[in-house]
Amino acid sequence: MSKNYEKVNYYFSMGLWDETRVRNAVAKNWITKEEFKTITGKDYE
Numbered sequence: 001m002s003k004n005y006e007k008v009n010y011y012f013s014m015g016l017w018d019e020t021r022v023r024n025a026v027a028k029n030w031i032t033k034e035e036f037k038t039i040t041g042k043d044y045e
Contacts, residue, residue, distance in 0.1 A: 004030040009039050 008025045011017040019040050025031050026044055033044040 002031045002035055005035050005039075008035075012039050 004025065008017070008022055008031050012019075012022050019042070022031075022036055022039055023044065026033055026036050031039070036042075036044040
């Protein structure tokens, strides 16, 4: 699990971040592509 996974998951689940923000977290290596799918339910493309 990535260092920032819990934080990103919390922000998304509380509606503070949208899918684009979570996608940017992958681009910045905060979370992995697999974690993106776990959080959003969608594949990272």
